[in-house]
Amino acid sequence: MVKFQKFRIGDLFTAESGDTDLKKVDIENNGVPVITSGVQNYGILGLATRKAKVIPKNTITVDMFGNVYFRDFEYKMVTHARVFSLIPKQNITRSIGLYFQTCLSKHKRKFSYDNMCVFTKLENETIELPIADAGKLDVEFIENYIRQLEADRLQQLEAYLIATGLNDYALNDEEKKILSLSQINVSDEVRYSKNVVEDEQIKFREFKLAVSYFKNGKKVNVSNDGLFNIMSTKKKINANTITFGGKYPYVARGENQNGIRGYINFDENYLNPEKTISFGQDTATMFYQPKAYFTGDKIQVFSLNNKYGKLNENIALYLIAAVKRALVNFAWGQSSFALEAISELNITLPIDNNNQLHLDYMENYIRAIEKLTIKDVVEYKDKMIVLTKEII
DSSP, rough: EEEEEEEHHHHEEEEEEEESSGGGGGSSSSSSEOSSSSGGGGEEEEEOOOOOOBBBSSSEETTTTTOEEESSBBBBSSSSSOEEEEEEESSOOHHHHHEEEEHHTTTTTGGGGOOOOHHHHHOOOEEEEEOOGOOOBOOOHHHHHHHHHHHHHHHHHHHHHHTTTTTTTOOHHHHHHHHOOEETTSSHHHHHHHHHOOEEEEEEEEESSSSEEEEETEEEOTTTSSSEEEOSSBOHHHHHHHSSSSEEEEEOOOOSSEEEEEEEOGGGGGGGGGSSSEEETTTTEEEOOOBBBOSSSSSSEEEEGGGGGOOHHHHHHHHHHHHHHTTOOOOTTTTOOOHHTTTTTTEEEETTTTBBBHHHHHHHHHHHHHHHHHHHHHHHHHHHHHHHHHOO
16 A cells, blocks of 8 residues: 655755746747746747756746646746746656646645745645655656556547547648648738739738727727627626536636636526637636636626627637737736727738638638647657557
8 A cells, every 4th residue: 555645845846946037039949948937838938049047857847826847858937927946856757747746736726816826835835745665755656657647548548539530630632721821911001902912822900809898887899890799707706605516617717627617506697608708807818618607706708799600619719819919918917908908909810802800711720730739649649659558
């Protein structure tokens, strides 16, 4: 029987921070990975050659929200986004690092924008670890546990890809064409007025984020051609007053699981409509919600302008990416994402030959990108299954 023991985090790790305020303008196509806060791309902002402190591999990063990632590579860290590194006091392997990551992630629920995670708060917390004789870490148990867990997950992944047809990742002719199209930005008024559009090209123009929004209970109109009608959630449900384990999604401002904190039962009159986008107003988290849902505080509901039709997952993913690009210069905090500010944002999107929003292009583009991503996943899965069979 495996024994477990609680360990103080500060006894297992020391902390390091970045020494240079690396920003998006420093990101290049080569150099050392730069780590920032957030879960997008596992917190990897990109690559940079700018001189900055390099943190050694086989360490762990923790950001202000308590997101934890093991890093098996050297990296740099931004200084403006409150991310720090945990340096193990003893050398660790990849398996042990992933095990630590899981254990440390259990503390994530304690942190938020109003209570940011820093090492001085984390160091006195504890994690439970398996121990061998003399109270030492049971390395053999952890290595075997992670290896078996990965093997199980790979088998599940293989079954899922086959069941959903995603193991067929070959691009069709239409998808190849979509990815090869050049992008003409028609915000150039001269070009736009002359309507210079060549074959095999796709053109873009700007749309206001909002058709309308509500302020102090009154509707504020923005643009008839805007993308979304922005509405407040029907009811702000306090997570501390409900019990999870119900039927409907409860969407909060987190960055994981589509923002869904759990499932609840509540008065169905307060359900927000399906096929909309939830927007966390102080964190700018955005997720497509295919089913009706309840929400917590500071959530806005984005419904696609009726003139553009119905929202589906692929179109929503494209629109969310475009909106996030437009929000890149905003800072965290509710005041930054005030509706009167974001409603006027210009979102650059593809248009068809009638200068209308090109939904077909968006949907096909996301489908093509999905196939390219799945190709990498399938190839990785096949490689790891072969390796796992050799080990086992």
